[in-house]
Amino acid sequence: MTAILEMREIGKTFPGVKALDNVNLVVQEGEIHAIVGENGAGKSTLMKVLSGVYPHGTYEGEIHFRGEERRFRDIADSEKLGIIIIHQELALVPLLSIAENIFLGNEPSRFGVVDRSEVFRRARDLLAKVGLDEAPTTLVTDIGVGKQQLVEIAKALAKEVRLLILDEPTAALNEKDSEALLRLLLEFKAQGITSILISHKLNEIEKVADAITVLRDGSTVETLDCRKAAISQDRIIQGMVGRSMANLYPERLPEIGPPVLEVKDWSVYHPLHPERQVSKNLNFEVRKGEIVGIAGLMGAGRTEFAMSLFGRAWGQKITGKVFLHGKEVDVSTINKAIAHGLAYVTEDRKSLGLLLNEDIRKNVTLANLKGVSKGGVIDDMGELKVASDYRAKLRIRCSDVYQESVNLSGGNQQKVVLSKWLFSGPEVLILDEPTRGIDVGAKYEIYTIIQALADQGKAVVVISSEMPELLGISDRIYVMNEGSFVGEFLAAEASQERIMRAIMQAQQGVAS
Known part of the structure; x- marks a missing residue:
């Protein structure tokens, strides 16, 4: 088999944190390659390096795509070669139509003017390919999350995708929509499209993956070949957490x-x-x-x-x-x-549960400011003590409670949201x-x-x-x-x- 992608000795550092350390990844052409690991293992960071979200010069190591070293300056550079990433938070404009979203920033035009008839014609063809039975004129806000995910994939196909990266594509989908998406990945594989799948749903990975690369603490642990023998969920978990979980x-x-x-x-x-x-x-x-x-x-x-x-x-x-x-x-x-x-921990921690650009300390005390105030003025030392106590109780992994919540892994963000509501005394x-x-x-x-x-x-x-x-x-x-x-x-x-x-x-x- 021929490797379409090789990432060699990739390293990425943020202030005070080594996010990736000597990561190696080899993806064969035409396969579905899963990347698994605990929250904070570096999966999404690695894909952002690959797709140019983190440009060349901000990381260590080399990216080789289709036999040549690539140095992407931005995401547009990687998309020109057919590397398309679909993030967990969908990048769609709700009040635009499906067709307008598919070709947003990539509009067919004639003499410098968007060719709307061509936009809707090609959109119909792409929707048929992904199995979405909706009119191209339908507003994105009027369709469910499962269908929005298919619109994102149609958008990728419009850019002549060669390597499709899906970051937690089924996290917000029900079982029926998840099954439909997995079947679509298998159809793409039959058409020769290579996919990288990041998912915490190990039963889904078990169904479709040809190979699985395990990351732990920002480093490559192993790559498992599913074509040689079936890989059990227990075996994947052991690689992820470094121990078996009975x-x-x-x-x-x-x-x-x-x-x-x-x-x-x-x-x-x-x-x-x-x-x-x-x-x-x-x-x-x-x-x-x-x-x-x-x-x-x-x-x-x-x-x-x-x-x-x-x-x-x-x-x-x-x-x-x-x-x-x-x-x-x-x-x-x-x-x-x-x-x-009463306390309610929302399903959407990023938009509704946290102030992402505020530190852990402020998020933890947000629902009960009276508990850290004297005479209507917040007691900084009291706030620090409360946040530090919850950091210890819930084992929030962070540099300190002054770390911004946006830089935490999903699991640790969830612990901060839980801390906020526990401090309210529900x-x-x-x-x-x-x-x-x-x-x-x-x-x-x-x-x-x-x-x-x-x-x-x-x-x-x-x-x-x-x-x-x-x-x-x-x-x-x-x-x-x-x-x-x-x-x-x-x-x-x-x-x-x-x-x-x-x-x-x-x-x-x-x-x-």
């Missing part, structure tokens, strides 16, 4: 007490479409020391329910009652919700996709924290699109479909099959 979830002996939070007849309507009911007369409870999971497909209304409950942060025409320890409470604003002991903690985009080692740490909170008597609610995760950590699971709860299972009774059956039966009932 249990993916901590053992749990729950001590569950009386109800802490009860929600009765909760209804919510869409903020932009007032005729559309998103939460439909929901009844819900979580008890002291209990971890309650909420399962459902993308669009089931889980996040909308959680956000509407947390100070009506989402929705309109909200009705229903909330009880804490049997007493009705007013949670109609975020401040009131926090004051009554009785009920709602965690929305708490391990999205986090590696298997950091996931275990997050699960341990969740379990410890329940053991302290907190009432914990976990929303997750990963059913094995819900089954592994929950004491009880609600199943949601189209804004209604359609099933409820104790942990001992629950299985993926029973959860999916409840969803399918509900959908058939709606259809009939």
